[in-house]
Amino acid sequence: xxxxxxxxxxxxxxxxxxxxxxxxxxxxxxxxxxxxxxxxxxxxxxxxxxxxxxxxxxxxxxxxxxxxxxxxxxxxxxxxxxxxxxxxxxxxxxxxxxxxxxxxxxxxxxxxxxxxxxxxxxxxxxxxxxxxxxxxxxxxxxxxxxxxxxxxxxxxxxxxxxxxxxxxxxxxxxxxxxxxxxxxxxxxxxxxxxxxxxxxxxxxxxxxxxxxxxxxxxxxxxxxxxxxxxxxxxxxxxxxxxxxxxxxxxxxxxxxxxxxxxxxxxxxxxxxxxxxxxxxxxxxxxxxxxxxxxxxxxxxxxxxxxxxxxxxxxxxxxxxxxxxxxxxxxxxxxxxxxxxxxxxxxxxxxxxxxxxxxxxxxxxxxxxxxxxxxxxxxxxxxxxxxxxxxxxxxxxxxxxxxxxxxxxxxxxxxxxxxxxxxxxxxxxxxxxxxxxxxxxxxxxxxxxxxxxxxxxxxxxxxxxxxxxxxxxxxxxxxxxxxxxxxxxxxxxxxxxxxxxxxxxxxxxxxxxxxxxxxxxxxxxxxxxxxxxxxxxxxxxxxxxxxxxxxxxxxxxxxxxxxxxxxxxxxxxxxxxxxxxxxxxxxxxxxxxxxxxxxxxxxxxxxxxxxx
Numbered sequence: 001x002x003x004x005x006x007x008x009x010x011x012x013x014x015x016x017x018x019x020x021x022x023x024x025x026x027x028x029x030x031x032x033x034x035x036x037x038x039x040x041x042x043x044x045x046x047x048x049x050x051x052x053x054x055x056x057x058x059x060x061x062x063x064x065x066x067x068x069x070x071x072x073x074x075x076x077x078x079x080x081x082x083x084x085x086x087x088x089x090x091x092x093x094x095x096x097x098x099x100x101x102x103x104x105x106x107x108x109x110x111x112x113x114x115x116x117x118x119x120x121x122x123x124x125x126x127x128x129x130x131x132x133x134x135x136x137x138x139x140x141x142x143x144x145x146x147x148x149x150x151x152x153x154x155x156x157x158x159x160x161x162x163x164x165x166x167x168x169x170x171x172x173x174x175x176x177x178x179x180x181x182x183x184x185x186x187x188x189x190x191x192x193x194x195x196x197x198x199x200x201x202x203x204x205x206x207x208x209x210x211x212x213x214x215x216x217x218x219x220x221x222x223x224x225x226x227x228x229x230x231x232x233x234x235x236x237x238x239x240x241x242x243x244x245x246x247x248x249x250x251x252x253x254x255x256x257x258x259x260x261x262x263x264x265x266x267x268x269x270x271x272x273x274x275x276x277x278x279x280x281x282x283x284x285x286x287x288x289x290x291x292x293x294x295x296x297x298x299x300x301x302x303x304x305x306x307x308x309x310x311x312x313x314x315x316x317x318x319x320x321x322x323x324x325x326x327x328x329x330x331x332x333x334x335x336x337x338x339x340x341x342x343x344x345x346x347x348x349x350x351x352x353x354x355x356x357x358x359x360x361x362x363x364x365x366x367x368x369x370x371x372x373x374x375x376x377x378x379x380x381x382x383x384x385x386x387x388x389x390x391x392x393x394x395x396x397x398x399x400x401x402x403x404x405x406x407x408x409x410x411x412x413x414x415x416x417x418x419x420x421x422x423x424x425x426x427x428x429x430x431x432x433x434x435x436x437x438x439x440x441x442x443x444x445x446x447x448x449x450x451x452x453x454x455x456x457x458x459x460x461x462x463x464x465x466x467x468x469x470x471x472x473x474x475x476x477x478x479x480x481x482x483x484x485x486x487x488x489x490x491x492x493x494x495x496x497x498x499x500x501x502x503x504x505x506x507x508x509x510x511x512x513x514x515x516x517x518x519x520x521x522x523x524x525x526x527x528x529x530x531x532x533x534x535x536x537x538x539x540x541x542x543x544x545x546x547x548x549x550x551x552x553x554x555x556x557x558x559x560x561x562x563x564x565x566x567x568x569x570x571x572x573x574x575x576x577x578x579x580x581x582x583x584x585x586x587x588x589x590x591x592x593x594x595x596x597x598x599x600x601x602x603x604x605x606x607x608x609x610x611x
Contacts, residue, residue: 026193049125049142052132056104060137069125069142073116082140086113086127095098101129101138108148112145123151162253164217165224173252173260175276177312180264195266198319200438201257201283202297202331211292218289220257223296226282227251230275231261249275249521260319263304269336272304276334284332299326321345347393351401354390355410359417362388366421369440370603371565374586379603381440381474383587384422385594386414398444406446415449416458423473424465425597428583429604430472436605442474444489450489456496463523470500474525478506489523497522504565509553518560526557528583536577547581 009093021029041048043061049069052060059077065075070085082088088111089095100106110127124140132139160172168176180194195448201223208216231249250262261279266272280298287294300321303315316335326335358364368382388396405411426441449455463470475496497503504525508531528550535546555562564579569588578586592603 004158019469037435042303048478051077051082051140053138053140055102057081057083057138066142069144070115071465086115086125087144096539098129101131104131109132131273141554165221165253167224168250168252170252170254171252173254174312176250177262178237179313179380180262181307181310181312191265191267192307193266193304194307194310194315195263195272196315196319197261197272197279197300197302199279199298199300200323200327202299207294215289219287219294219296222287224251224284226252227259227261227279229484230282230291231277233278252358255344266304269304272302276302278299280334295330299331300325301337302334303337334442348404352404355401355405355408356413358388359413363391364414365389365424366418367596368600369587369594370592370600371585371587372591374575374583379439379587381442382600384418386418409448409452411446411448414452415445419443419458420462420466423462423468426472427466427468429601432601433604438472439604440472440474440502441478444476444506447489448476449490455492459501460499471502474502474504476485476504476506486595494522518562525565526553527555527565527567533566533568536574547577551581558582562596
């Protein structure tokens with residue numbers, strides 16, 4: 001018999017019921033065993049933390065690096081659910097992806113998880129789960145990325161914070177604002193409201209210009225500290241980014257000397273008003289910087305509203321508008337957003353954008369109010385008053401749009417149209433009533449028309465075009481515009497006067513009332529403001545002071561060769577007292593409101609108006 005029994009291969013390898021293994025087969029088995037030992041040795045010695053998880057989701061084996069990362073021994077990890085060790089079940093999407101890999105429905109899954117070491121410290125790990133071919137197990141590997149996360153956090157902090165004040169910057173502020181607007185609607189227990197204090201330092205530029213940017217930066221840092229103190233007075237803890245951990249107020253520097261305090265889950269305007277007041281009080285305390293004692297104030301725009309229907313853009317627009325109001329109202333104050341005031345502002349913007357096209361579309365019309373001789377009641381002239389037949393807002397009087405036109409410069413184009421239309425109409429009345437004394441027409445002129453256009457050339461061209469005599473045109477300028485005239489405006493007025501055009505000071509007595517100017521300006525008419533006339537109320541005891549002032553102005557005007565028109569005459573009693581004082585002409589509802597041109601035509605050559 002041979003030295004080996006049936007079913008036993010060489011080298012002690014037995015294969016029952018089979019023929020003896022060949023040398024090649026025996027070498028293959030030995031090589032596979034060696035490879036498995038090598039793989040096992042590599043698995044255990046690898047620096048990458050790895051564990052094999054079976055199809056039930058429990059740890060079948062783990063290497064030393066995996067155990068060390070969690071602060072334990074490999075044997076302790078055996079048969080423990082992998083999902084519990086690395087918190088894979090904390091959110092539904094991660095849990096489903098992990099189970100899909102275990103079930104063979106997904107080839108790979110990767111996520112980032114925060115793990116707890118046995119010594120209590122926290123670390124961040126990148127988790128990768130991939131199937132092991134052939135046996136249904138999966139390989140779970142962990143890469144410690146704590147250092148990378150820390151570096152990323154430091155870089156983000158530098159990117160998201162202002163280097164001067166250490167406060168969150170504009171980018172982080174808007175990131176937090178967007179998050180607050182998105183989450184507050186759904187968060188249980190949220191008030192569903194948000195507030196914002198948007199502030200600008202008054203006079204900060206002067207500090208930079210006089211003391212230098214180094215002192216300016218130190219002042220900004222000191223301001224930031226006081227703002228943070230005001231915001232932290234509610235006791236909310238803050239994280240490393242300077243953000244409140246639970247509710248509270250975020251303080252940010254938006255740029256330059258602009259700061260913002262964001263109040264999430266605000267409780268109403270009272271909370272924001274109290275915060276704005278405390279900020280003002282804090283900033284008004286002197287700052288001691290490098291031996292310099294500096295005083296500072298701020299203007300604050302305050303907005304508080306429901307999160308629902310609010311966007312970051314709308315909230316910031318409202319805050320910016322309100323900050324502008326605070327500065328316009330005198331600075332060193334806070335102002336609460338007013339929807340009605342904002343609607344008025346929006347209307348002004350809408351009117352401003354439509355003014356120039358409205359002239360081209362022919363949306364303007366002129367009405368005329370008679371200027372009546374107070375001695376005989378005869379209509380001597382008319383004042384042209386422009387109306388805007390706005391397609392959306394209806395008929396608008398000059399006080400609604402003339403100021404806007406002066407601001408944006410469209411007053412030049414509009415003024416030319418008014419002047420041409422009024423002169424053409426006055427000439428037409430003259431042609432239609434050749435036997436009656438012609439009416440003069442009075443047209444209001446803004447001082448910007450003198451600066452931004454060649455008013456003298458415009459008037460000469462229009463008079464030549466319409467055929468109206470210069471003596472029948474009167475130009476009205478406000479007292480403040482005329483009294484401040486010098487250089488080009490004064491030259492223009494003198495040239496117009498030399499041409500024969502009458503120059504009138506409108507609303508006299510409400511501005512400078514600098515009588516010395518009257519002897520040097522080419523003025524021919526004073527129009528007394530209606531506030532003087534309202535003092536002559538019918539049935540009320542006369543005020544000797546009012547009558548004395550008006551009488552003195554009338555007498556002075558007459559001695560200077562000027563005529564006097566009283567505006568706002570509404571009663572016969574007022575007219576009687578003004579006539580007794582010596583006013584030459586009157587204008588007001590006693591005689592007529594501003595009317596269409598055909599109504600004026602009907603007055604020409606008819607019985608005098610009441611005197």
